Amino acid sequence: MRDNDNHDDDRFDRDEELSTGDLALAERAALRRVAGLSTELEDVTEVEYRQLRLERVVLVGVWTEGTAADSEASLAELALLAETAGSQVLEGLVQRRDRPDPATYIGSGKVEQLRDVVIATGADTVICDGELSPGQLRQLEERLKVKVIDRTALILDIFAQHASSKEGKAQVELAQLQYLLPRLRGWGESLSRQAGGRAGGGNGGVGLRGPGETKLETDRRRIRARIAKLRREIASMGVIRETKRSGRVANAVPSVAIAGYTNAGKSSLLNALTSAGVLVQDALFATLDTTTRRTSTPDGLPYTLTDTVGFVRHLPHQLVEAFRSTLEEVADADLLIHVVDGSDSMPEKQVAAVREVIGEIVEKREEPMPPELLVVNKVDAVDELVQARLRNLFPGSQLVSAHSGEGVEELRRVIAGLIPRPEVMVDALVPYARGELVARVHREGEVLKERHTEEGTELSARVHPDLAGALEQYAVGSRS
Numbered sequence: 001m002r003d004n005d006n007h008d009d010d011r012f013d014r015d016e017e018l019s020t021g022d023l024a025l026a027e028r029a030a031l032r033r034v035a036g037l038s039t040e041l042e043d044v045t046e047v048e049y050r051q052l053r054l055e056r057v058v059l060v061g062v063w064t065e066g067t068a069a070d071s072e073a074s075l076a077e078l079a080l081l082a083e084t085a086g087s088q089v090l091e092g093l094v095q096r097r098d099r100p101d102p103a104t105y106i107g108s109g110k111v112e113q114l115r116d117v118v119i120a121t122g123a124d125t126v127i128c129d130g131e132l133s134p135g136q137l138r139q140l141e142e143r144l145k146v147k148v149i150d151r152t153a154l155i156l157d158i159f160a161q162h163a164s165s166k167e168g169k170a171q172v173e174l175a176q177l178q179y180l181l182p183r184l185r186g187w188g189e190s191l192s193r194q195a196g197g198r199a200g201g202g203n204g205g206v207g208l209r210g211p212g213e214t215k216l217e218t219d220r221r222r223i224r225a226r227i228a229k230l231r232r233e234i235a236s237m238g239v240i241r242e243t244k245r246s247g248r249v250a251n252a253v254p255s256v257a258i259a260g261y262t263n264a265g266k267s268s269l270l271n272a273l274t275s276a277g278v279l280v281q282d283a284l285f286a287t288l289d290t291t292t293r294r295t296s297t298p299d300g301l302p303y304t305l306t307d308t309v310g311f312v313r314h315l316p317h318q319l320v321e322a323f324r325s326t327l328e329e330v331a332d333a334d335l336l337i338h339v340v341d342g343s344d345s346m347p348e349k350q351v352a353a354v355r356e357v358i359g360e361i362v363e364k365r366e367e368p369m370p371p372e373l374l375v376v377n378k379v380d381a382v383d384e385l386v387q388a389r390l391r392n393l394f395p396g397s398q399l400v401s402a403h404s405g406e407g408v409e410e411l412r413r414v415i416a417g418l419i420p421r422p423e424v425m426v427d428a429l430v431p432y433a434r435g436e437l438v439a440r441v442h443r444e445g446e447v448l449k450e451r452h453t454e455e456g457t458e459l460s461a462r463v464h465p466d467l468a469g470a471l472e473q474y475a476v477g478s479r480s
């Protein structure tokens, strides 16, 4: 058996890079370990993997600060996240503590109670409402005898399910690998301990690492190589994005980014403002990839609107890092529309969570943030009293309903007043042979008057200085 292990290691040494297939195997093996099954990478079939995915879950949270309502809301959100990942939530427990237990997250008495709940409900997974250390996860698994997942792993799982573009998939995989890397240690140790005579080369007991660690090292090396490759890939995709973005900048079409808490209604608002058919789902993180649409102000000035990834409290830092290039769209825009769900019980918490993540991105940049326009959505779902409270809570915000259309026209006007305007007024007579210039004025500027004459198109328009330069030879008079 030991020979076999060494043979495997040789094979891995030759093939330094971890393929996606290998990673799936590694994850499957980790899940099998939790389920107390053999952890040989090659043993795990697709069907078993599916069976081992989160299904019947009990949630557990530690309430360290805030009110009882805060801790309830936090657990309710965890339940929504778990359901989004495809799990059935059976029960939720919260423990009041000054801080999580360093060994087992919740106190040992609570672990016993949780074990009873797991047995009584027949749950196969426990999800903790925080990011746990590898040691805490391992200890809890050993005592509860079911799979234990933390909030970070759950969010990563949801992102993995929703990523559809090549870039989104690479970003999520990068975040998952970064999460997995420090947690591989536990896996190696358990592998020696649990599999004993088989994977451990015939030596059971404490401190036995020999072949297990060798394998662990090769796994780590392969994961690091894969991380490096993904980083390179994501960086090169960023270049493409940069080119597209600078294309927009060169055209001087103002850009507006829509950011906001997950499920706040960003996609719906994008639809309402542009009448584009973007996926709208009553699920968290339905949008992972940015969508950009062109639209225009009521007075005809074109601008782009970009829908970005949803935010959530305690967005795993691995994800913020991985999605940095996507999130930077927010910081690069001329205007940021921050959408908040007005029907949420604590919209101010959503706003704070989004601002915290944006703050993380901005911290590492020199350019200032674009102005933020707070848009409170779903006002159709709340009564007058709540609307008054929302106006008080968020002075200067726009109250809208992407569903009923209430406030949307007013929002368009407010956006029109906030995006940068082309500065030059031009009156020109453009010959028909230069039709492309006229098309550019329509695309990038604001046409105030247009008339077709025998000599060409007579235009009065407000345009950016570049375009004014191109029109100069046909100008019949220009003003600033």
Ligand SMILES: Nc1nc2c(ncn2[C@@H]2O[C@H](COP(=O)(O)OP(=O)(O)OP(=O)(O)O)[C@@H](O)[C@H]2O)c(=O)[nH]1
Residues within 6 Å of the ligand: 260, 261, 262, 263, 264, 265, 266, 267, 268, 269, 279, 280, 281, 282, 283, 284, 285, 286, 287, 288, 309, 310, 311, 377, 378, 379, 380, 381, 400, 401, 402, 403, 404
């Ligand atoms: N009542 C009401 N529901 C709305 C409104 N706008 C959106 N919703 C609902 O809220 C849910 C989420 O809408 P989306 O537009 O997908 O939200 P999102 O912010 O893009 O979501 P993520 O992609 O998960 O970040 C859907 O069920 C929508 O139908 C609104 O104005 N009123």
